Amino acid sequence: MKTLILNGSPRIGGDTERLLNVFRQKLEGECKTVDAYRCGISPCVDCRYCRENEGCAIDDEMQQVYRYIEECDNVLIASPIYFSELTGKLLDVGSRFQMYFCAAFFRKAPIKIKPKKGGIILVGGGDGAADKGESTAKVLLHQINCFDIHPAVLSHNTNNLPAIEDENAVTGARRIAEFFNGKSAD
């Protein structure tokens, strides 16, 4: 079993990372993490190469990630909420999924991505709402053939309670791992 984690937090040892550690402890199989703030992945610049051609014209680390996306069984999107959204760098990585949209919409190419399970972990200080971030995460997951998605896990009070001390979030992170492992979420 192969799992891809897309981590939208810039903070080492922050709320997202600590929940990710809980998730990884339960997860079986192989796991690859893309740290949006530390990877060398540029945003899509709408060059439109993928409207006519297979693949993406930008030759960076995303080329490896595309291969992993095509073969993996699960994808977890984990991010802090910034101004009610996923973080900018995570959206940069997600923008590269446009290649898959263009393959299907403009070139009518068959989908080459294995159907997979999805998970979403969001953390926020407590301002506003997180539903915009959740809905964006779902759009990104759908784009990579991920429709069997566990209910989002949210720790939305980190200004007062670190996510690692939020029992619901910690349990939720473990449950996503169990869902990916193929076991009951209960």
Ligand SMILES: Cc1cc2nc3c(=O)[nH]c(=O)nc-3n(C[C@H](O)[C@H](O)[C@H](O)COP(=O)(O)O)c2cc1C
């Ligand atoms: C630029 C910026 C924007 C933020 N916007 C929100 C927000 O809209 N809602 C919220 O609840 N928290 C917001 N926060 C707080 C973070 O989501 C929160 O501190 C989170 O726990 C950080 O996660 P991390 O430690 O994994 O990076 C914002 C933080 C920053 C730096």
